[in-house]
Amino acid sequence: MTADRAITIFLRLYIGVVFCFVFAPIVASFVFSFNSDRFPTVPLGHFTLHWYETIYNDPDVWDALQVSVLTALAVSVVSTFIGFCTAYTDFRYKFFGKNAYLALALLPPTIPLVIMGLAMLAWLSRIGMSGQIYSIMIAHVVMCTPFAMAIIRLRLAQMDPSLEAAAWNLGASEWRAMRSVIVPFALPAIISAMCLTAAVSFDEFAVAWFVSGLNKSIPVVILEVLQGQVDPQINAIGTFVFLTSMTLVVIAQVLLMTRSKKEQPA
Amino acid sequence: MTDDTAGRIADPSAASSARGRTGLYALVWRVPLLVWQFLFFVVPLAFLVYLSFWLVKNYRMIPGFDAINWVKMYSKGYFWDAYYLTFAxxxxxxxxxxxxxxxxxxxLSFKVSETVRRWAIFFLIIPFFTSYLVRIYAWQVILAENGVINGLLALRDLGPVAMLNTKFGTLVGYLTLCMPLVVILQTxxxxxVDRNLIEAAHNLGCGRIRTVFTVIVPLAKVGxxxxxxxxFILSFGDFVSPYYLGGSRPPTLSILIIDTTKSGQQWPKAAVVAVTMIATLLVVAFAAVGAAYRKPK
Incomplete structure (x- = not known):
């Protein structure tokens, strides 16, 4: 069956091609960030740390980093909390209108970012809450909660529902069962959700651009530099942003993977 | 409203408290989402619809209920040009x-081991959550007139080929945004898909290509x-690729929203575009989901 063999090899190579396409811009940005040319092309220029020095000495970048980190931290805590509450509600209760409730929980990522941005800007400025750091946080929580909810819900689905009931039977109150049974079981997913929502918030540029006013986050700075001309600083900032969000996403995934593997019945 | 504890029976006191009125405990978990998503998701979108009926006079927005923005926007040729361009x-x-x-x-589904598949998905999830903006900037450098690809072509005395600021550029951007997710969902x-059915098709003499299109694709239709x-949703709403890779002219609907919003107090007009976009996406999504779950005759 040489034809089969050839098809298999071809298809495996094709996987490689798709991965090249997906990772090409990430690798390119990393390479260009150490490249001396202002307009990178092949052959490459020489190695330099110039672009990193430039951003290191740029106070605007540090201000933006502060906004981004503060936002990501607050968003990860709040959206994971709301996501946990929602996942637990879905896990345990049936009630009238639950489908609408779940739609509310999961729909935000399907709304185009520009429209979210415009709606947020219009509404928040109407109630006098636009142009602040907390404006970005508010909008990001809306967008991140679905991810947190989904991760924690998947984790709860792995739990034997009778565990909670067993705790009640042993005399634990609902609150006590939550603290001693549900939360410890969901903990890897909770931490995972915090990492993932932090990554989403740290990378989000569109809605932040609309509502942030003068409090620019890192992605908004990138967006505004992009509107000028080619500037290799972006690659240096970009590499830093890539490493940050990749680390968070990898931690988020590893947390979910290792735990579910360990608990699989032999 | 009655609550069921999802078919679980605990001690009588817990069961009764869960069965009667919705207790404090249940509300504590239910309310945060309702409050937040209502205040900062439902209301802003509803407000956007309302805003599309406001008036703008002397560069000031005046609350009102007038269809003038809709009439004006829908009578503009450039709006419909943008609409068809974005949709297409x-x-x-x-x-x-x-x-x-x-x-x-x-x-990934049929030609590699499960371990490889799991790792492939692991790596595809990463770019989905990794700065789209910077990736587009990297493409800008790669595709530019004097960029990496044209540099490679020049080594062979070819080119330069115009890729940046063309529809091809926009398409590369859309694919950058969507490919990881589409591969994951398809995988x-x-x-x-039940391997036995594929085996059965082969045993019955169904060729490879025919098996793919008459057995595998229909079985995997929903995904x-x-x-x-x-x-479609991601590409339809994206403004980064058409702006930075497509050259922003002619504008797509999302670029139209940005231009209209950032040029002073024209938010009501931008709202008209936004509401039109949401309506379009709803129609497309419902039609597609309907097609996905329709039983074959």
Whole structure:
């Protein structure tokens, strides 16, 4: 069956091609960030740390980093909390209108970012809450909660529902069962959700651009530099942003993977 | 309203407290989402619809209820040009992404071990959550007139080929945005296809290609369509690729929103565009989901 063999090899190579396409811009940005040319092309220029020095000495970048980190931290805590509450509600209760409730929980990522941005800007400025750091946080929580909810819900689905009931039977109150049974079981997913929502918030540029006013986050700075001309600083900032969000996403995934593997019945 | 504890019976006191009125404990978990998403998701979107009926006089927005923005916007040729362009580009991106992703998802589902598949998905999830903006900037450098690809072509005395600021550039951007997600969703649905049915088709003398299109694709239909829908939604709403890779002229609807919003107090007009976009996406999504779950005759 040489034809089969050839098809298999071809298809495996094709996987490689798709991965090249997906990772090409990430690798390119990393390479260009150490490249001396202002307009990178092949052959490459020489190695330099110039672009990193430039951003290191740029106070605007540090201000933006502060906004981004503060936002990501607050968003990860709040959206994971709301996501946990929602996942637990879905896990345990049936009630009238639950489908609408779940739609509310999961729909935000399907709304185009520009429209979210415009709606947020219009509404928040109407109630006098636009142009602040907390404006970005508010909008990001809306967008991140679905991810947190989904991760924690998947984790709860792995739990034997009778565990909670067993705790009640042993005399634990609902609150006590939550603290001693549900939360410890969901903990890897909770931490995972915090990492993932932090990554989403740290990378989000569109809605932040609309509502942030003068409090620019890192992605908004990138967006505004992009509107000028080619500037290799972006690659240096970009590499830093890539490493940050990749680390968070990898931690988020590893947390979910290792735990579910360990608990699989032999 | 009655609550069921999802078919679990605990001690009588817990059961009764859960069965009667919705207790404090249940509300504590239910309310945070309702409050937050109502205040900062439902209301802003509803307000956007309302805003589209406001008036703008002397560069000031005046609350009102007048269809003038709708009439004006819908009578503009450039609005409809943008609409058709956006729709067509998103549709092309959806077809191209689905077609390019399918062999990859097929290979990941049937031609590699489960471990490889799991790691492949692990790595595909990463770019989905990794700065889209910086990736587009990297493409800008790669595709530019004096960029990497044209540099490579020049080594062979070819080119330069114009890729940046063309529809091709926009398409590359859309694919960057959508490919990881489409491959993941397709792989999930293909990997769940019952191997016995494929085996049976082969045993009955069905050729390879025919098996793919008459057995595997129909069985994986739901996942394939959902992947396509997400690709359409993401491409339809994206402004970064058409702006930075497509050259922003002619504008897509999302660029129109930005231009209209950032040019002073024209928010009501931008709201008209935004509401039109949401309506379009709803129609497309419902039509596609309907097609996905329709029973074959």
């Amino acid at each position: 580009m998103a549709a092309v991106a959806t077809v191209v992404a689905s077609a390019l992703a399918f062999p990859c998802a097929y290979a 999930f649905s293909l990997a769940n 394939l369509i959902i992947g396509a829908v997400f690709c």
